[in-house]
Amino acid sequence: MLDKARNKNNQLSLALHSACNAITRAYRSTLGQFDITYPQYLVLLALWHQDSVSVKELSTQTLLDSSTLTPLLKRLETKELITRSRRCDDERVRVICLTHKGRELERSASDIPINIRRRIGLSATDEAELQQYCERIIGRLTDEN
Numbered sequence: 260m261l262d263k264a265r266n267k268n269n270q271l272s273l274a275l276h277s278a279c280n281a282i283t284r285a286y287r288s289t290l291g292q293f294d295i296t297y298p299q300y301l302v303l304l305a306l307w308h309q310d311s312v313s314v315k316e317l318s319t320q321t322l323l324d325s326s327t328l329t330p331l332l333k334r335l336e337t338k339e340l341i342t343r344s345r346r347c348d349d350e351r352v353r354v355i356c357l358t359h360k361g362r363e364l365e366r367s368a369s370d371i372p373i374n375i376r377r378r379i380g381l382s383a384t385d386e387a388e389l390q391q392y393c394e395r396i397i398g399r400l401t402d403e404n
Contacts, residue, residue: 285378289371293364294338298323298331300368303340306357307365313346314353322397340364 286297295303298321305320306312314332318325332355335341340361346352376386 282375282379285375286371289374290368293368295335295340295364296331298327299335300371302328302331302335302355303357303361303364303368306341306355306361311354311356314355317355335361 283297286300290297290300301321301323302317305317309316309320312320314325314328317323318328321328323331332341332343336343338360339358342356342358344354344356346354379386381389
């Protein structure tokens with residue numbers, strides 16, 4: 260039994276990691292036409308859902324830490340998709356806002372999730388269940404830290 264548990268083909272972590280990599284590659288090929296990376300897309304998705312948020316709020320929404328977000332946000336600002344400013348009442352807080360160009364990109368990229376879902380080929384029910392399992396895993400493992 261122990262040998263079976265050590266077999267890489269029976270490791271949940273490998274399956275999840277491989278599936279995540281495959282999905283990221285699928286997004287990468289699509290996002291190339293918009294000149295954005297998958298992590299940049301995650302940030303834009305969060306901003307399309309709720310604009311004008313702090314870096315801390317963005318970190319919570321995307322599960323990206325600030326050391327990852329800071330250079331990523333600088334690149335998005337260079338591409339003129341977002342602006343970074345300081346909050347008037349608290350200079351320590353950086354606020355991230357979409358630019359007009361960033362909002363326009365939402366319209367241009369609106370078919371991406373549908374196309375990826377189609378490529379994955381899960382039913383709506385299976386997709387919802389998988390998302391719930393993933394959120395449960397994240398919640399349980401995040402609670403441990």
